[in-house]
Amino acid sequence: MVKILLLEDDVSLCEIIEEYLSDEGYEIDACDNAKEALxxxxxxxxxxxxxxxxxxxxDGFSLLKELRALGKNTPAIFITSLNTTDDLKQGFDSGCDDYIRKPFELAELGIRIKSLLKRGFSHKKEDFxxxxxxxxxxxxxxxxxHFDKIIPLPKKETxxxxxxxxxxxxxxxxxKIFEELWEYGEEPSELSLRAYIKDLRKILGKEKITNQxxxxxxxVGS
Incomplete structure (x- = not known):
């Protein structure tokens, strides 16, 4: 079943959207604030x-920017009362795939979801x-x-x-690792690197990462 995360702080609208999408066959996780959504x-x-x-x-724009910076490329739709051209530009600049201005018809949302998911499944297949x-x-x-459960990792460990x-x-x-992990202006830390290695070994097994x-x-992999 397709799983959708819905961030909407208007309780009535959230319930209406959640009920509609559930009836359409989607599994919905709904929340009402940016921190929980993140x-x-x-x-x-x-x-x-x-x-x-x-x-x-x-706010939704900052939330999506942060998720994109973490390497998350899940398709995203903004639903918002912000309706100026500058708002639209800011939405797409933050990494959204579609932008719907409120008020909107639920049928329109459904059409856009199906179109976006169709593109996503054909072009964004996971490579494991x-x-x-x-x-x-x-x-x-x-x-x-780990099987089908995501194991959260900090950005640099990822x-x-x-x-x-x-x-x-x-x-x-x-x-080489410093060059790839630390951005310009950041101070590389060998102590931090050793902590990242230690954490990855705890998860994957000490024998997976060797050092000389x-x-x-x-x-070490096959």
């Missing part, structure tokens, strides 16, 4: 996000790297899964795991 979108897998913009504890013991990493969405998988069975120097003096670190 946590749900980060921890769970959805085929679509439907986001209001003017919500408590943040199997890691053993039920773990797999999506090279598409940058999510780590980037590090992705880097290791792109260079499987090859040693990466500490300098003067050579760096290596992800």
């Amino acid at each position: 946590e749900l979108a980060y921890e769970r897998h959805y085929e679509l996000w439907i986001l209001d913009v003017k919500v408590p504890r943040g 790297e199997e890691l053993g013991e039920g773990f797999k990493f999506s090279l598409t969405s940058q999510n780590l899964y 980037m590090l795991l992705n880097l290791f998988l792109q260079n499987k069975n090859h040693f990466l120097s500490v300098e 003096r003067n050579r760096g670190y290596c992800y």
